[in-house]
Structure formats: C-alpha cells, structure tokens
Amino acid sequence: MKQIFLIILALNISTLTFSQQTNQFKLIDNYVKEAIKANQIPGLAVGVIKDGKIIFEQYYGVENLEDLKKVSPSSMFRIYSTSKLMTNVGIFQLIEQGKLSLEDNISKYVDNLPKDWQNVKLKNLLTHSSGIPNFIAFSDILPEYSSFKTIERLSKEKMDFATGNQYRYNQTNYMLLAMIIEKITGHYFENFILKNQFPDVKNQVVFSSNALEKIPNRIIKYNYNSETKEYQKSTDIEGKKAYPGNGLAITLPAFLKWSSHLINNDFMNQKTKDIMWQSFDYGNKKDVFGYGWEISKANNIPSYGFSGGNVSAYRIFPQNNMAIVLMSNGYNFFPAQYQIVNHIAAIIDRNLTDAYSLAEESVIFEFSKKDNPNAEKNYYNIKEKNPKWNFEDTLNNTGYILLRNSRINEALKVFVLNAKENPQSANAFDSLGEGYLSIKNYPLAIKSYKKSLELNPENTNASNMINKIQDLMKKK
Known part of the structure; x- marks a missing residue:
C-alpha cells in the first residue's frame, strides 16, 4: 500500500511539474511574441537551460527580409560583442592550466608595445581598465590592418586614463587578448576557441567580422533607417583583429x-569560474564589472553575462542553475535584449523579478506605440505606486529614439514630461531644448537651454545651441 501511495505521489508531482513547465513555456512564448511585435524584430532565437535541461528553445520570424527564410536551428546569428565571453573563457582556461596569470604584464607576451602600455596587466584587458586607446575610435585604422600595425598606429596616441582607474569599453583590449592566446598556444585565435569550446558542434559556429562575406546559414544584422522607415542590411567590415571582440556567429x-559545458565545469573548474566572476577593484571605486563579464543583481541574486550589437545577450544565474541565450537580427525602436532576458528570468523564477526593470520596460513599451494616449497615464500609475523610482534616463533615451524615428511631436511630449519630473536636471532641459528646436519653436528652445545652463553653467552644448538659435532667428 505504501509503495502504491509513493507511485501515485510521484506521478502527481511529475504531472504538476509538467503543468508548471507548460504554463511557463506559454508565458515566455507569448511575452517574446509581444516583444518582437513592439520592436519589429525580423528574426529571433531564444533558449533557456534550467537544472541541466533545455526547458525553452524557440525560433521566431525570418533570417532575412529578401526571401523570408524562417529562423531555424541551423540559423547562425552574429552575436557581436557577446563573442567576448568565449575569449574570456579561453583566457581562463589558460590561467587554470598555469600558462597565464591575471597579474602578468601584457609586455611579457606581446613585443614592441608603446612605453605607456608596458605595465598594463592581463587583468586590465579583461576588465576594460587598461586605458589603452580603442582602435575603433580612429577612422584611419583600416579593417585590413594587422594587430601589429594597429598597435603601431595607436602608439602615437596618449593613454585614455590611468591604468586600473576606471571601466571603459574597448576593442583593443580583446585584440591584445587574442594575440596573447596565439603567442602561448601557437594556434590561431579562432582555431583555439573552436577546438577548446566547440568540439562537439560542426558547421554551427564561424568567425568572421565581415558582413559581406558569404557564409551559409549566417544571418546578417539589419539596421533600421528612420528616414526611409526600412531595414537595411549591415555592411560592416572590421577585419580579423576584431574576431575576439565581435567575430562569432553561432546557432542556438x-x-x-x-x-551547458560552462555550467557543468567542462571548460574550467568552479574555483576558476568564481575568480572570473569576481568584481574588479577599480581605482575610482564606482564601476562594477567582472573579469570580462557584466555583473547584474536581482533581489541581491547575482548573474553574469554580456550582450552584443544590441541584438544578442547571454546571462547565467549560478544560484538558480539557469542560463538564458537570446539572439536576433535587428530592431526598429529600442534595444530590448536585456529587458527580454530579465523578463524571461522573472517568469521562470519569481525570485529573479526586478520590479524596476519590468516597470522601465512598461514605460518604454507604451511610448513605443504610435500616438498612444495611455503612455503618460501608464507612467504616472507606475510612479504613484513607486514614487522613489526615477526614470530620467529612460525618458530621455525614449525621447531621442522617438526623435530619430521622426515622431517629433511624441518625442517632445516625452521631453516635456522628463523636465517636469526632473526640474533640477540640466540634461533634461538640454534635451527639451533640442525637442523644441526640432519643431522650430525657437523661443521655447532658447528658454529650455537657458534653464539647462542655469542648472549647469558648464554645459557648453547649451550655450552653443543658444548662439546657434539666435543666429537662425536673425536670418529668419
């Protein structure tokens, strides 16, 4: 009798678990479809691993807008800077093998470095605290330049800041990490990564930072042109030196x-992962970032990940035994990769609910709807329930997105709202000035810029814009 009871109990638990998973699947699927609709995402793939199992793997939309080929398990999305995670893992594999140390000077592995770079350490490359100039900031550094020629050109530039003092996102750091990997292993960077992290997948991973290169099943990112109101395929070409920073295309x-390999400690042991996910101690005591990984917290529960090109994101939640992968090929309103990941995490585990993040998503979503009379009402309803929450940056960014999409009157309403909600913000009034300028209301534009200057006398943009508008009024 006891045995029969246990069997029935097990069946009931199994049925309940299946029912919960089915409900979660529907909730995630419905939410993702809404996010795709709101941002007019052409194609997207999303997957979730929980407790060692894939509990969600879905494909939406099309690979391209030319022949409308559907996204599928064979679709290889360009993940741009999410590629850096694979570079990070490669570095820490070598650290675990005793071939590298975080405290090593990079000059130990790379020859002919500028004098100011000599004492930059491996840890500074991973944490974007090197202060080395970023090669993408210089238009004369061509895609075909080798890493060594790029260094030669950058040697003419001053350091951006004192090494270790702050975080500043930098592609040169990852070019140097690839050079170090090649020096130690004797293998091309991409071959080392494929051999040591993708041994069990074929024709599903490729390195290329050339959008024009013809690669079977690789999806190219679309950029939305707000003037023509059409998507245009990316034509970016950045060369082999960009592989470690943005070169990977991969299937879901x-x-x-x-x-799964990362979760199961197949790449490195748990102790090494813990070091990789530690927060770096920046000199300014403000910035928060791990050794190549963003650190996020929801209800004080940590997670680690990165995103790329505003179209891909990866997040792992060690305490929750969960990871989320998201890859898309474009958006027309707001880069929503983080919001989608956060929302999915909250659906799966309520403990990961970030109420502010969900509210922020709601604010953006409502303003994204064309001529939506409920957008402001939704904002005030949220603020009424949570008066301490501040959405200044969210409103400001939303206003500019609307402006870029030629929705000028809607943008102005958001800028007006932001200035009303943040009467001591010089930035809010500066943006309001730009909003009034866009509709050629010069008196109110000048008034807004003067208010911004009053709040921040060092705002040179405001003073320059006042002079510019006054000149326009004279010519009128």
Missing part, C-alpha cells in the same frame, strides 16, 4: 551546448 543549439 551550439550556444546552448556551450552554456
């Missing part, structure tokens, strides 16, 4: 396998 099944 391959990315999920990579994630």
Whole structure:
C-alpha cells in the first residue's frame, strides 16, 4: 500500500511539474511574441537551460527580409560583442592550466608595445581598465590592418586614463587578448576557441567580422533607417583583429551546448569560474564589472553575462542553475535584449523579478506605440505606486529614439514630461531644448537651454545651441 501511495505521489508531482513547465513555456512564448511585435524584430532565437535541461528553445520570424527564410536551428546569428565571453573563457582556461596569470604584464607576451602600455596587466584587458586607446575610435585604422600595425598606429596616441582607474569599453583590449592566446598556444585565435569550446558542434559556429562575406546559414544584422522607415542590411567590415571582440556567429543549439559545458565545469573548474566572476577593484571605486563579464543583481541574486550589437545577450544565474541565450537580427525602436532576458528570468523564477526593470520596460513599451494616449497615464500609475523610482534616463533615451524615428511631436511630449519630473536636471532641459528646436519653436528652445545652463553653467552644448538659435532667428 505504501509503495502504491509513493507511485501515485510521484506521478502527481511529475504531472504538476509538467503543468508548471507548460504554463511557463506559454508565458515566455507569448511575452517574446509581444516583444518582437513592439520592436519589429525580423528574426529571433531564444533558449533557456534550467537544472541541466533545455526547458525553452524557440525560433521566431525570418533570417532575412529578401526571401523570408524562417529562423531555424541551423540559423547562425552574429552575436557581436557577446563573442567576448568565449575569449574570456579561453583566457581562463589558460590561467587554470598555469600558462597565464591575471597579474602578468601584457609586455611579457606581446613585443614592441608603446612605453605607456608596458605595465598594463592581463587583468586590465579583461576588465576594460587598461586605458589603452580603442582602435575603433580612429577612422584611419583600416579593417585590413594587422594587430601589429594597429598597435603601431595607436602608439602615437596618449593613454585614455590611468591604468586600473576606471571601466571603459574597448576593442583593443580583446585584440591584445587574442594575440596573447596565439603567442602561448601557437594556434590561431579562432582555431583555439573552436577546438577548446566547440568540439562537439560542426558547421554551427564561424568567425568572421565581415558582413559581406558569404557564409551559409549566417544571418546578417539589419539596421533600421528612420528616414526611409526600412531595414537595411549591415555592411560592416572590421577585419580579423576584431574576431575576439565581435567575430562569432553561432546557432542556438551550439550556444546552448556551450552554456551547458560552462555550467557543468567542462571548460574550467568552479574555483576558476568564481575568480572570473569576481568584481574588479577599480581605482575610482564606482564601476562594477567582472573579469570580462557584466555583473547584474536581482533581489541581491547575482548573474553574469554580456550582450552584443544590441541584438544578442547571454546571462547565467549560478544560484538558480539557469542560463538564458537570446539572439536576433535587428530592431526598429529600442534595444530590448536585456529587458527580454530579465523578463524571461522573472517568469521562470519569481525570485529573479526586478520590479524596476519590468516597470522601465512598461514605460518604454507604451511610448513605443504610435500616438498612444495611455503612455503618460501608464507612467504616472507606475510612479504613484513607486514614487522613489526615477526614470530620467529612460525618458530621455525614449525621447531621442522617438526623435530619430521622426515622431517629433511624441518625442517632445516625452521631453516635456522628463523636465517636469526632473526640474533640477540640466540634461533634461538640454534635451527639451533640442525637442523644441526640432519643431522650430525657437523661443521655447532658447528658454529650455537657458534653464539647462542655469542648472549647469558648464554645459557648453547649451550655450552653443543658444548662439546657434539666435543666429537662425536673425536670418529668419
């Protein structure tokens, strides 16, 4: 009798678990479809691993807008800067093998470095605290330049800041990490990564930072042109030196396998992962970032990840035994990769609910709807329930997005709202000035810029814009 009871109990638990997973699947699926609709995302793939199992793997939309080929498990998305995670793992694999140390000077592995770079350490490259100039900031550094020629050109520039003092996102750091990997292993960077992190997938991962290169099943990112109101395929060409920073294209099944290996300590042991996910001690005592990984917290529960090109994101939640992969090929309103990941995490585990993040998503979502009379009402309803929450940056960014999409009157309403909500913000009034300028209301534009200057006398943009508008009024 006891045995029968246990069997029935097990069946009931199994049925309940299946029912919960089915409900979660529907909730995630419905939410993702809404996010795709709101941002007019052409194609997207998303996967979730929980407790060692893939509990969600779905494909939406099309690979391209030319022949409307549907996104599928064979679709290889360009993940741009999310590629850096694979570079990070490669570095820490070598650290675990005793071939590298975070405290090593990079001059130990790379020859002919500028004098100011000599004492930059491996840890400074991973944490974007090197202060080395970023090669993408210089238009005369061509895609075909080798890493060594790029260094030669950058040697003419001053350091951006004192090494270790702050975080500043930098592609040169990852070019140097790839050079170090090649020096130590004797293998091309991309071959080392494929061999040591993707041994069990074929034709599902490729390195290329050339959008024009013809690669079977690789999806190219679309950029939305707000003037023509059409998507245009990216034509970016950045060369081989960009591989470690943005060069990977990968299928969702391959990315999920990579994630499983990371979770199961197949790439490195837990102790090494813990070091990789530690927060770096920046000199300014303000910035928060791990050794190549963003650190996020929801209800004090940490997670680690990165995003790329505003179209891809990866997040792992060690305490929750969960990871989320998201890859898309474009958006027309707001880069929503973080919001989608956060929302999915909250659906799966309520403990990961970030109420502010969900509210912020709601604010953006309502303003994204064309001529939506409920957008402001929704904002005030949220603020009424949470008066301490501040959405200044959210409103400001939303206003500019609307402005870029030629929705000028809607943008102005958001800028007006932001200035009303943040009467001591010089930035809010500066943006309001730009909003009035866009509709050629010169008196109110000048008034807004003067208010911004009053709040921040060092705002040179405001003073320059006042002079510019006064000149326009004279010519009128």
